[in-house]
Amino acid sequence: MITKQLIEQIEGEATLFFDTKDGLVESSTTSFENFRGVENILKNKPLFDALVITPRVCGICGHAHLMATVRAIEDLYKNSSHKIDISDKAQKIREFTLIMEIVQNHLKWIYFTALPELFKLKNIDKNSTQLKGAYGSSIISKAISVFAGQWPHSSYMVAGGITCDPTYVDILQAKDYVDQFISFFEKESLGVDIDKFLAFESCKDFNNLDSDVSTIEKLLIELKMNEKGFAHDRFIILGEHSFTKPSKLIQTRKYAVNSKYVTTEDSYSPNSKSYAKNALYKDEYYESGVLSRMMSSKLSPIVKNMHRRYKDSAYTRSMARIFELVYLVKYSKTLLDSINIFEPSCVEVTNISKISGTGVGVVEAPRGPLIHRIDVENGVIKDYEIITPTQFNIGSSTKQKPTPAQKAMVGSTIAEAKFIFKTFDVCSVCTTH
Amino acid sequence: MITKNLSQQTYTMPSKQDKKPKLLWIQGHSCNGNSHSFLNLPNLENLIDNFEVIYHPILNSTHSYQEVTKCKLNCDILIFEGTFDYNLKRADISVYEVLKHYTQDAKMVVAVGSCASFGGIFKEISPESCCGLVFDKDKLTPPLIEQKGKVINLSGCPVHPKWLGFVLTAFLNEIKIYLDEQLRPVELYSSLAHHGCSRNEYFEWKVDSKNFGLKEGCLYYEQGCRAPMTHSSCNKILWNETSSKTRVGTPCFGCTEPDFPRKNLFTTQTNMSIPQEVPVGVSKRSYLTMAGIAKTFHIKRLEGKLIDYKTTD
Amino acid sequence: MARISKEERKTTIISAALKLFSERGFYITTIPDIAQKVGMSVGNFYNYFSSKDILAKELVIYISNYLGDNIREINEEDIHVSEKIYKIVSMYFDVANDRPEMIEYFLRVYLSNREVFGDGCEGMICVSPFVTEMMIFFDDGVSKDELHNQDFFSAFGLFMGYLGGMVFLFGEKILPQPLDDYKESISTNIYNALKAR
Numbered sequence: 001m002i003t004k005q006l007i008e009q010i011e012g013e014a015t016l017f018f019d020t021k022d023g024l025v026e027s028s029t030t031s032f033e034n035f036r037g038v039e040n041i042l043k044n045k046p047l048f049d050a051l052v053i054t055p056r057v058c059g060i061c062g063h064a065h066l067m068a069t070v071r072a073i074e075d076l077y078k079n080s081s082h083k084i085d086i087s088d089k090a091q092k093i094r095e096f097t098l099i100m101e102i103v104q105n106h107l108k109w110i111y112f113t114a115l116p117e118l119f120k121l122k123n124i125d126k127n128s129t130q131l132k133g134a135y136g137s138s139i140i141s142k143a144i145s146v147f148a149g150q151w152p153h154s155s156y157m158v159a160g161g162i163t164c165d166p167t168y169v170d171i172l173q174a175k176d177y178v179d180q181f182i183s184f185f186e187k188e189s190l191g192v193d194i195d196k197f198l199a200f201e202s203c204k205d206f207n208n209l210d211s212d213v214s215t216i217e218k219l220l221i222e223l224k225m226n227e228k229g230f231a232h233d234r235f236i237i238l239g240e241h242s243f244t245k246p247s248k249l250i251q252t253r254k255y256a257v258n259s260k261y262v263t264t265e266d267s268y269s270p271n272s273k274s275y276a277k278n279a280l281y282k283d284e285y286y287e288s289g290v291l292s293r294m295m296s297s298k299l300s301p302i303v304k305n306m307h308r309r310y311k312d313s314a315y316t317r318s319m320a321r322i323f324e325l326v327y328l329v330k331y332s333k334t335l336l337d338s339i340n341i342f343e344p345s346c347v348e349v350t351n352i353s354k355i356s357g358t359g360v361g362v363v364e365a366p367r368g369p370l371i372h373r374i375d376v377e378n379g380v381i382k383d384y385e386i387i388t389p390t391q392f393n394i395g396s397s398t399k400q401k402p403t404p405a406q407k408a409m410v411g412s413t414i415a416e417a418k419f420i421f422k423t424f425d426v427c428s429v430c431t432t433h
Numbered sequence: 434m435i436t437k438n439l440s441q442q443t444y445t446m447p448s449k450q451d452k453k454p455k456l457l458w459i460q461g462h463s464c465n466g467n468s469h470s471f472l473n474l475p476n477l478e479n480l481i482d483n484f485e486v487i488y489h490p491i492l493n494s495t496h497s498y499q500e501v502t503k504c505k506l507n508c509d510i511l512i513f514e515g516t517f518d519y520n521l522k523r524a525d526i527s528v529y530e531v532l533k534h535y536t537q538d539a540k541m542v543v544a545v546g547s548c549a550s551f552g553g554i555f556k557e558i559s560p561e562s563c564c565g566l567v568f569d570k571d572k573l574t575p576p577l578i579e580q581k582g583k584v585i586n587l588s589g590c591p592v593h594p595k596w597l598g599f600v601l602t603a604f605l606n607e608i609k610i611y612l613d614e615q616l617r618p619v620e621l622y623s624s625l626a627h628h629g630c631s632r633n634e635y636f637e638w639k640v641d642s643k644n645f646g647l648k649e650g651c652l653y654y655e656q657g658c659r660a661p662m663t664h665s666s667c668n669k670i671l672w673n674e675t676s677s678k679t680r681v682g683t684p685c686f687g688c689t690e691p692d693f694p695r696k697n698l699f700t701t702q703t704n705m706s707i708p709q710e711v712p713v714g715v716s717k718r719s720y721l722t723m724a725g726i727a728k729t730f731h732i733k734r735l736e737g738k739l740i741d742y743k744t745t746d
Numbered sequence: 747m748a749r750i751s752k753e754e755r756k757t758t759i760i761s762a763a764l765k766l767f768s769e770r771g772f773y774i775t776t777i778p779d780i781a782q783k784v785g786m787s788v789g790n791f792y793n794y795f796s797s798k799d800i801l802a803k804e805l806v807i808y809i810s811n812y813l814g815d816n817i818r819e820i821n822e823e824d825i826h827v828s829e830k831i832y833k834i835v836s837m838y839f840d841v842a843n844d845r846p847e848m849i850e851y852f853l854r855v856y857l858s859n860r861e862v863f864g865d866g867c868e869g870m871i872c873v874s875p876f877v878t879e880m881m882i883f884f885d886d887g888v889s890k891d892e893l894h895n896q897d898f899f900s901a902f903g904l905f906m907g908y909l910g911g912m913v914f915l916f917g918e919k920i921l922p923q924p925l926d927d928y929k930e931s932i933s934t935n936i937y938n939a940l941k942a943r
Binding site: 154 | 469499
């Protein structure tokens, strides 16, 4: 029988249609019913206006959109024989603010999604510590605004580099905010200092911990989330960064990738019109986001250990998100230390009205690859295509060829399936741009 | 530009509440930017404790949005985020119906963000059916034109968390909120984004910035900075208690004004090298006279680098 | 006898000074010369202008205001830019005809003796009223799509350089026709060069 469930507070809403037998999900489809049409809004606008418009696709990952836009613009310049070489300094500062946005995203997932949903599944009426997520994120936002001026919705990345020209006062201020966050996170969320946490080798290391993070780990095991939520065990990373490189993984075997093979198709949603499109790589569905990046990274033996034991279960996926948060926070300080403030912030670029052609910008957003493809004539947008990570994970397809989220929800109860759905960290606004 | 005078629109306080006032946060077409901006409010926990949150897109709520759409509840403060669209349904229910129902009993309706205030970016989804709650750009309009006496516009893209914090705290403390003609609190929107910009001296002496990414120069002449024409407190009440757009060399895009977003946001529109728009309330003649004189003088300190690292050897 | 105001006195001095500078030359003319022409003592003269340098600068400001006020009147008329150009050219040539000492002072004294004006008249300060009105003229023309957008100095140089050049030739008595006869063609040339494409 088909049950309709509205899922709320996923940066918007979505409707899931579950086909169950004996109380367990056999298949499902997902429908995203809102549509804004940012790609249409961008048509015929001057190209640089996209730097202001695309961050407004999403309130929680607008920065990733900004970076995808600026990368697409710089790719366009390259394809029109006006290659731009941005300085290392600009590259690193862009990377730093992107990383910080990923960190606040994962922190919010822990406190606004993971903990409350796990308690609900266990029928525990625990008084929420949600606002820890808001407080921690506000510190991260301060670190971002040292360079970006504000968060959310900054446009400090422009063709040629960045608009800010920081001094050591700024760099050290940003570092101080990161340290403030680390103190807060260690005390309020981890229950142990981050170096010790990153040295964990297996799930057993959580046994002596008593914190919000260890609670999540415990509840995931108690709810048998390590035996559920399996997707295709296929992963993809497309954004090129200092903290992750493009590749695809079939289980643990790594292969090269190229974003040009990403295509989209209309959702299969027979019960309700959906405006979301599924994203495919060479006609297959791949999981994107935290688990993909942690699987491909050399830094994370523990996530690979978890994968060895529990494959791409909801447990592994959730724990990967927590570990990525901690790795990135630690890495961000190294990044700040490596910045040479004497390099130029922004190089001069040819007047955009002289530029025509196409460009692609790919970024690892919190939930996975974000792709912006542009077609420009004399500095004016002819066509703008945006493909978001939730389209990779939470597509809606047929029972015979399910997307990662669809596959992951098979065999659970509806209540469990809703949680498993959220372990992919859904962003409704991005999907319905 | 609509001229400002202390308007007849003031929001007056209800009598003291016995229990916690109910706060409901609903959306039209939105990116959730205002919701996330609000989460950055310092001391959010203490503020939120004073309310019963019926529904919020992110925070713990006493009801689901689905329950809210049944229109059986009521609220004291209704917050609306995103562009209003007559054709929009969320959770299968018309947003217009939900808005109409909850506006009735609400003592205060707050349009957070420029989309809800004037239409903003997402008005461009469908210009004929999308608008703000009381304004369509700079013209008065339904849906809430009849109830504009209880509407406050907190324009901005997104809204600054402290501006919303101010309105909610004022409500709790029964403080009168004075509004301008665009229904924005005068105490937040009377200053210009220009006030407090760290590049002011470059503006005074007409030293334009040669490119992005430099500490030196004013962004008004070539990089399209709208700060002298934009009502906001961004350079007085800093973002994230840390900075602002212009302080990091990004031009102000005028996001609190009804005409946001404009076109060619990173360029100053000039006619024969003369800026098309001059600061609010200043006549072109006055501005050009001053500018002409200032431009005549070459102040060496202002034309060189702000920090000369070489002398520190 | 009605009391003459200080302002009127000042204007009288200015007119006299301009005439003398024009007839005899700037360096040759002395303060006593001017005072005598106006019929006042040298001591009293210094109550109005404390030095020849100060007088020299005030003259530029005076001319600038005079021309600026006239252009402002034209700017404020609700007519097409081509008509405004004609009126500005006309006004300028009329001044050259009726009060040649004004334009002559500007071209032959102000522009040619920058050392006199260096301190206190840097750049365009003293001609600000006039330049501001020309800025208003250009800004208005472009925003109404009647003139094409270009760099300010390109347009300003074309307009003012042209007028100054014609008046200079007139002063040298090289022009075969009266200045008036050139108003039409000059205005048309200026309009054709600056108009919207």
